[in-house]
Amino acid sequence: MQASQSTEEDPLLPAPYRVVERVRELDDVTTLHLEPRTGKRTCVNPGQFNMLYAFGIGEVAISISAAGETERGLFHTIRDVGKVSHALSHMKEGAEVGLRGPFGSGWPIDGADGRDIVIVAGGVGLAPLRPAIEAVLAKREQYGRVTILLGFRSPKDILFPQPIHDWREQHDVELHVTVDHADADWRGHVGVVPTLIQRTNFDAKNCLAFVCGPEIMMRFSAQALLGEGVSPARIHLSMERNMKCAVGHCGRCQFGPHFVCKDGPVFPLERITSILSVREV
Numbered sequence: 001m002q003a004s005q006s007t008e009e010d011p012l013l014p015a016p017y018r019v020v021e022r023v024r025e026l027d028d029v030t031t032l033h034l035e036p037r038t039g040k041r042t043c044v045n046p047g048q049f050n051m052l053y054a055f056g057i058g059e060v061a062i063s064i065s066a067a068g069e070t071e072r073g074l075f076h077t078i079r080d081v082g083k084v085s086h087a088l089s090h091m092k093e094g095a096e097v098g099l100r101g102p103f104g105s106g107w108p109i110d111g112a113d114g115r116d117i118v119i120v121a122g123g124v125g126l127a128p129l130r131p132a133i134e135a136v137l138a139k140r141e142q143y144g145r146v147t148i149l150l151g152f153r154s155p156k157d158i159l160f161p162q163p164i165h166d167w168r169e170q171h172d173v174e175l176h177v178t179v180d181h182a183d184a185d186w187r188g189h190v191g192v193v194p195t196l197i198q199r200t201n202f203d204a205k206n207c208l209a210f211v212c213g214p215e216i217m218m219r220f221s222a223q224a225l226l227g228e229g230v231s232p233a234r235i236h237l238s239m240e241r242n243m244k245c246a247v248g249h250c251g252r253c254q255f256g257p258h259f260v261c262k263d264g265p266v267f268p269l270e271r272i273t274s275i276l277s278v279r280e281v
């Protein structure tokens with residue numbers, strides 16, 4: 001697939017993309033289906049992100065939540081928390097956004113053949129993991145056990161309910177959803193997602209774990225995975241820091257000795273243990 005003109009020629013120059021569809025996922029979460037004004041979309045790997053520019057307002061890093069089946073579609077799932085995310089969340093169909101990317105490292109799925117896969121997501125952290133889940137399930141026979149553990153604040157905050165249902169019903173996976181706060185109709189797990197890690201079966205010596213969510217949830221999840229005997233080299237976390245250039249020039253996203261935009265956002269725990277302070281949690 002052809003890479004975008006903007007990224008090939010100047011990674012700081014946004015390419016014009018059109019909002020083809022806007023899907024309200026939750027009260028504060030929206031998915032934008034984008035297509036380039038001309039040509040094909042960028043070629044992307046699960047776990048990468050783009051910089052989305054709401055013209056006149058600002059630019060933020062947003063993970064790619066699906067690449068779409070056509071050579072044009074690209075999906076980004078955005079939580080409305082501030083100025084730029086609010087503007088993007090309220091874009092009308094037909095509106096134009098600027099897009100730079102894709103940037104960053106993805107989930108290391110290529111090195112995962114024959115291993116058990118453990119995916120742990122909290123809230124909107126499921127968005128960057130969704131393409132990884134779908135890539136793994138598309139080649140399900142290449143992996144050992146596949147475990148998907150998802151945590152949300154409450155039943156009404158469950159993101160992507162239909163895909164979650166399909167993953168569970170149509171594939172050989174162990175999938176659990178937990179909520180922090182249940183309502184009267186909830187019959188599933190209650191509690192934070194790291195507590196599910198001890199209750200599931202996977203081969204700690206031969207698995208890869210992918211974790212994304214609020215930083216505190218990632219710290220507890222990493223600690224639980226370490227407690228099960230998973231090596232820090234096999235636990236991968238997607239980190240969030242404010243970004244500006246996204247290409248390793250400005251230093252805005254510095255995380256210890258690393259730049260999240262260029263060295264991450266996906267890091268093996270062994271590279272960031274000291275700065276993530278796993279033992280202090």
Ligand SMILES: Cc1cc2nc3c(=O)[nH]c(=O)nc-3n(C[C@H](O)[C@H](O)[C@H](O)COP(=O)(O)OP(=O)(O)OC[C@H]3O[C@@H](n4cnc5c(N)ncnc54)[C@H](O)[C@@H]3O)c2cc1C
Binds near residue numbers: 049128241242260
């Ligand atoms: C690699 C990477 C991938 C990302 N992927 C996504 C994604 O897929 N979807 C997405 O919605 N965001 C994602 N983000 C976060 C996004 O880049 C912005 O930080 C976020 O949208 C807030 O920007 P803003 O300008 O709207 O808010 P700001 O004006 O920066 O912040 C407004 C207020 O919200 C708080 N805040 C900022 N970020 C968050 C947050 N994530 N949750 C709760 N409160 C917050 C701030 O502390 C501040 O108080 C990603 C960030 C990185 C680095």
Ligand code: FES
Binds near residue numbers: 251252261
């Ligand atoms: S955002 Fe500029 S160095 Fe990472």
